[in-house]
Amino acid sequence: IFSQDIPSDVVVEVGKTDFSLHKFMLVAKSGYIRKMIIESKEPDLTRIDLSDIPGGAAIFEKTAKFCYGVNFEITVHNIAPLICAAEFLEMTDEYCEGNLAGRTEEFLTQVALMSFSASLVVLKTCEDLLPMAHELNIVQRCVDVVSSKACNEANFPSRSPTNWWTEELTILNVDSFKKVISSMKLRGAKVHTLSSALITYTEKSLQDLVRDHSGNKKSSDSNDVGVKKQQRNVLEVIVSLLPSEKATLPVNFVCCLLRTAIFLNASTSCKNDLEKRISVILEHITVDDLLVVSFNYDGEKLFDLESVRQIISGFVEKEKSIAVFNGGDFKEVSSTAMQRVAKTVDAYLSEIATYSELSISKFNGIANLIPKAARKVDDDLYRAIDIYLKVNNILAYLLF
Template identity: 70%
Template sequence: MAASINNSNRLSLAMERTGQWVFSQNIPTDVLVEVGEATFNLHKFMLVAKSNYIRKLILESNEPDLTRIDLSDIPGGPEIFEKAAKFCYGVNFEITIHNVAALRCAAEYLQMTDKYCDGNLAGRTEDFLSQVALSSLSGALVVLKSCEDLLPMAEELNIVKRCVDLATAKACNEANFPSRSPPNWWTEELSILDVSSFEKLVAAMKSRGAKSLTLASAIVTYAERSLRDLVRDHSGNGIRSLHSDDSDARVRQRDLLESIVALMPAEKAVFPINFLCCLLRTAIFLRAAAGCKVELEKRVSAILEHVTVEDLVVLSVTYNGERLFDLESVRRIVSGVRGEGEERGGVQRRRFQGGVFDGDA
């Protein structure tokens, strides 16, 4: 409800601001532009001067005097359309790394290109992208993050690829030649992305020949940030905090965990043992796919000489808080038998209370 109220307030403020600079023209408005729930009273001649799309809508309309235009599909919604309209009116506004991708997509949607009018919005946003936003790792990542809500147009305009190329080049350079402390600061920057964008970066880093340790560093930080309560909390409190009615959250976290594990480089000895055990415990709790759990068991088994008894007590917690010990998982890790228990009917879990397994002597 609060989010809905905030959105309504933002739309009201946008329309109020727009009204102030439109009506200052002292010329009656002649077109109502609808963008979702927001409406903007504007002048056709001002919009047509910059937007070839709106010009064609008006010329090709069956109505002799088109007075209402629906632009609800415009990338970025009402807030970005407001800025595009301001551009048509010659009103100043700030282009930032947070809005430049949406403005570039909106300019393409509205056909506000230099081909139609010199110095148009598309050209201005392209200049900002190349000269400002894509001059640093942080800038490229913020733009890439904003593109997650602008697909597929952001990909069609090559914005996503440019961000990925720039970000991976700078991340690989930072990994090899750190420019500040701590040396792995760049891995924290990557954690703002959703997993699909992170996958693109990791794939591009692999293509650039990034070392397995470099990729592992990025994946560890990303997992600890995106699955914070489950992976960073070795006590199990994070698992206990995820209640039985959080089924949607569990599904999202399971999908995220499986995606992270799929990104791991082939070399198995590049991840810390406690991190792998935490991931395995999380996979057991979230009921991840068998392949995900087996992959983690293989990685733990590959560095068995570094495993302590405490590491092997891979605990899971049921939805009512009962502690379970995944005995078959431990057996596969110790014996090096990869996944045979999965083929024979699933993971056997035994109740673990007070350090004793039910049914064991």
């Protein structure tokens, strides 16, 4: 590829790859290499280490081709590392008119940043080029285009299915995804638009933990600490991005997120956030939703039920506050919503009563959260108690 007519006089080392090249071809376009040679203490520098160049050997080969006037293809996949390499090597118009820095900037502006998909690919490649890609403003320019075009696509769909763009966003790591969603929020994206993107990304990035909303998918059973740490980070970022508006996400999706948070031992603030989201809409929660939060992924073992207790307690406190505000007695909370929750909780107790991990103190702790006035009849609670006593042979113990 490079000139063989004149013997090479310098070897450029990039990682484990060596390039036999010619100084005069390199210094004509690279200010960085020119300075290295001029400032070298060796009278005849024959070896240059450029292992730190962005993009590694593959990208350096393209910059070398540019120095030799050899054509190569600039694409959305290599434009970001080429821009960073041109900056690293100081291949600017200061040293040669029409240098690589200008050529790559032209491609970025006129080609790569003209479409959603192309900008997204460039943003993805930037993930391996930080912090330089951020410092050169490539990341922000891509984020601006992707978020702008995503908002336009959400409002004025151009193809089917209309949420195609949410699937494309899943190629990003969670930090890049956060930048895009945050930018969409600043652009005034609708809540349901953001929710759609968040759900799609969650189900793809945490697919072994939150694959659909049934709560029946089994985890990968991975004990890899590194994997769990990465998954925990993804989850906590996603939760931080959830819309604050009430009931903007499917109830069972939020319950699946909470179960995942418990499984991954997520931060207290992350779990509290999810518990509060479920608590404020508890009257719309089904028994199956609460069971999602309560069991591990194979459905054979109960989690610590503290989250369920916090959810119910939060709802009851809210109802008490409303009762007091309306001039009622907080001890006699019996709103329609509270009565509905009471039935759900009693039915839930019947479901978990058969599990040996459920201590009598935990059973009573959950049952007693519901104000007495909220239970017009106690049939469901008695049924739960009966199941619990029979399963644990407590009646036999009391009788004999």
